[in-house]
Amino acid sequence: MSPVERLRANCDLPDEELRNLLETDLFDEELYKAADEVRRCVYGKDVYLRGLIEFTNYCKNDCLYCGIRRSNKAERYRLTKEQILDCCAQGYALGYRTFVLQGGEDPFYTDDLLCDIISSIRSLYSDCAITLSIGEKSEESYRRFFECGANRFLLRHETADESHYSRLHPGEMSLANRKQCLFTLKKIGYQVGTGFMVGSPYQTTQNIISDLRFMQELSPDMIGIGSFIPASGTPFESFEHGSVLLTLRLISVMRLMFPHALIPSTTALGTLHPQGRELGLKAGANVVMPNLSPVEYRGKYAIYDNKICTGEESAQCKDCLQRRIESAGYEISGSVGNVKRNN
Numbered sequence: 398m399s400p401v402e403r404l405r406a407n408c409d410l411p412d413e414e415l416r417n418l419l420e421t422d423l424f425d426e427e428l429y430k431a432a433d434e435v436r437r438c439v440y441g442k443d444v445y446l447r448g449l450i451e452f453t454n455y456c457k458n459d460c461l462y463c464g465i466r467r468s469n470k471a472e473r474y475r476l477t478k479e480q481i482l483d484c485c486a487q488g489y490a491l492g493y494r495t496f497v498l499q500g501g502e503d504p505f506y507t508d509d510l511l512c513d514i515i516s517s518i519r520s521l522y523s524d525c526a527i528t529l530s531i532g533e534k535s536e537e538s539y540r541r542f543f544e545c546g547a548n549r550f551l552l553r554h555e556t557a558d559e560s561h562y563s564r565l566h567p568g569e570m571s572l573a574n575r576k577q578c579l580f581t582l583k584k585i586g587y588q589v590g591t592g593f594m595v596g597s598p599y600q601t602t603q604n605i606i607s608d609l610r611f612m613q614e615l616s617p618d619m620i621g622i623g624s625f626i627p628a629s630g631t632p633f634e635s636f637e638h639g640s641v642l643l644t645l646r647l648i649s650v651m652r653l654m655f656p657h658a659l660i661p662s663t664t665a666l667g668t669l670h671p672q673g674r675e676l677g678l679k680a681g682a683n684v685v686m687p688n689l690s691p692v693e694y695r696g697k698y699a700i701y702d703n704k705i706c707t708g709e710e711s712a713q714c715k716d717c718l719q720r721r722i723e724s725a726g727y728e729i730s731g732s733v734g735n736v737k738r739n740n
């Protein structure tokens with residue numbers, strides 16, 4: 398059997414064979430094909446849309462790669478509760494049934510304010526999922542948000558290797574805490590998404606294997622990976638961006654290792670390649686996260702340079718994506734898009 402067939406049969410390979418698979422392009426076509434077969438087996442042609450609302454670009458953290466880190470010069474904004482609810486209303490009318498509230502770690506949004514926003518969305522849209530992507534909080538805060546009606550949480554671990562983590566983050570942040578947050582979120586009952594950047598500075602193949610091993614331990618419902626893209630003004634502004642091919646290869650590997658996972662085809666892929674998101678879907682991804690933020694703020698949520706979809710109205714994005722998804726051979730699903738569990 399080829400390594401791809403064995404990976405598919407066992408949902409796993411020994412480290413050495415994973416390394417070989419990740420470091421060659423020889424198996425790419427076979428990988429894409431196997432991953433697409435597995436995704437069709439579990440999810441059919443369905444692609445789930447998640448409406449992304451980037452509600453604040455203030456951040457108290459200083460991750461070295463991120464364009465909205467606190468020490469970067471950036472025009473900052475915050476959305477009001479009313480603006481956020483407007484985004485949801487527009488998204489609902491367009492057919493979105495998941496709202497993702499994403500932001501920097503911004504203490505302006507106290508737990509009380511977030512609970513007020515989450516409860517309002519929950520009471521207006523009882524048939525929708527509410528996903529939070531707001532970083533590291535205490536167990537108590539995570540519990541409060543869950544009780545108000547949030548049911549999913551995205552928190553990329555960024556890298557599962559201690560020394561790599563410390564080269565991407567300032568000393569006050571720790572991998573141990575990030576991992577702990579992920580296990581806490583699972584324990585509370587959230588559907589949990591994690592992930593990492595492909596081609597971040599100093600990343601080795603061994604680091605990526607550690608990421609895959611950590612995700613086997615966590616067993617996340619969603620796995621988001623995107624190529625690293627340098628952001629102006631950050632310490633990494635002159636580094637090379639991550640490889641699109643390696644990102645696609647990893648999407649396929651993850652589909653074979655985690656057949657039931659929700660895997661987004663990310664905006665970062667679309668930024669690096671005009672058909673990046675279509676290629677991501679064909680490599681095994683089954684989720685797309687269009688932007689629902691008000692157009693006047695989109696350009697300001699600049700976590701990396703040249704981010705796409707900053708000038709389009711939400712409705713245009715939906716139409717554009719629908720064409721892209723269909724041209725790749727898939728269909729938008731109107732369902733809330735829960736994970737199909739392995740049982």
Ligand code: 5AD
Pocket residue numbers: 462463464552553555593594623624625626627628665700701
């Ligand atoms: N390039 C690509 N992805 C980035 N992220 C942050 N900065 C960058 C960058 N320069 C990713 C991180 C974060 C997610 C919201 O965006 O993985 O978790």
Ligand code: FES
Pocket residue numbers: 687705706709713714715717718
């Ligand atoms: Fe936003 Fe194409 S998805 S313009």
